Amino acid sequence: MSESTAAPLVPTTSIPTPQTRDGNASLRVARGLREAIVAGEYPPGSRLRQEEIAERFGASRVPVREALKVLEADGLITLVANAGAWVSQLTLAECEEVYQTRERVEPLLLRLAAGSITDETLDELDSLAEAMVATDDVEEFLRLDRAFHLAMYAGARTLVLSDLVERLWNSTQPYRRAYTLMIDAHSQRIVHDEHHMLVTALREADVDSAERILEGHIRRTRRRLAAHPQLFADTTTDRPTTPRQTTPRQKGPSWPSQ
């Protein structure tokens, strides 16, 4: 490239600041990497190399490391000092913990949001629930499910709580995906009924019922997940049978302790 300039110094790869704009690089990396993990691009246990991520997002390793700290706090990845970063692997117990937390927290968020749910929102919820029945694409199903729940909560003028709920959703997304892949028609029908009952309760402005239905909905999902322990990291085997290839099954705790 580039003989036009006599001085071959200054490599600069043509553009001086290709994407330094956009305000702040670490935010961009955190957002993008979070999306990629939630989308399943990096499955649980994947090793995340700083330089690879840096190159992918057109940044240096410094903002990447800041983003990794954020994602660790999100519970999405696990950092081990001087060793590296891995996408978090949840044990069944940890996943149930997150779901039990959701059972308590999401009904509250729904209550806080219920007041400002409009008729248009209710119609939108109905069509989302319908679309979930119609599709048989797993990714589409997951997207619709997430959209359904977040649409219910959209009216809440909260920051802390909606943030928390989104984190809880993100950290369990891989397991919802794995489970959805093996879901049967019967369970799918139940999910649909529960969603429909939720919209009905909301339409009648019966917040107490809506809370209870939502709690039961999450609890049933948790129970169904618990019936498939093979989806999770095994707690019994401390020494991994797989001698750690590119993905050391458990380099540190699957969830950072602090």
Place this chain on the structure above:
Amino acid sequence: MSESTAAPLVPTTSIPTPQTRDGNASLRVARGLREAIVAGEYPPGSRLRQEEIAERFGASRVPVREALKVLEADGLITLVANAGAWVSQLTLAECEEVYQTRERVEPLLLRLAAGSITDETLDELDSLAEAMVATDDVEEFLRLDRAFHLAMYAGARTLVLSDLVERLWNSTQPYRRAYTLMIDAHSQRIVHDEHHMLVTALREADVDSAERILEGHIRRTRRRLAAHPQLFADTTTDRPTTPRQTTPRQKGPSWPSQ
């Protein structure tokens, strides 16, 4: 490569690594700064300068920035791009949000911990509750209150949930402190009674009652806080009456949006 090391270069400034040890600096900074904020050393609204923190903890600005990211995720501080970091200021609404979340989440954690509470723990809880009545030092009171609750939860073999509860405690600590300063004898007596009832319920292994008592305990504290809105940042005045001296009241949202 090279010769047999005839050259005694290597300045090494006497001590090779004065405090590089200790594993990792950003963890040390995050821990120390969190303690300092929770201890009230930096009140809400304080500006946090990277270089000052770096010097305080004997590190450079890079690990400090990583620590700031972690504390932002904790909800303890608020980062604004290209502007700086401030200790988070909660509005009354945000503080109530956190308390409502605690009302739902802490009873669950108590339930999960209840199974492994020993008699010694119960005695310890009793003495902590007694000590709270005895003292009239605010900091001591806060420390004991925190110790009481965390001791109840100590037996829970959870990581996500206990982490979450600790974060919720930390982010509301300044307001508990401000409130405790103006607490009357009557309210203090109620707190003591609730703590005593909690221990009693736990001693009788009545988890359902314990959950309800704990929920009511937190709710009553929230109500008392709400009766003192002057403790919080004001939502009505968008332009701060105080023209921002060292502490710009609201540079961005008091809680990071993502």
Place this chain on the structure above:
DNA sequence: AATCTTGTGATTGGATGCAATCCCGTCTAC
């Protein structure tokens, strides 16, 4: 033959330096 030791390559952690941006006191205009 199995285990311990040693050394090399790869990866992470942290310090320094520089460009971009913002804060804030001061000045100007109405």
Place this chain on the structure above:
DNA sequence: GTAGACGGGATTGCATCCAATCACAAGATT
């Protein structure tokens, strides 16, 4: 007297560079 503009100084954001640590493979010893 109040609101807006402006420029110096301070502070943040990021890239590069170097040291420290770890993983892993080859060799030596019992």
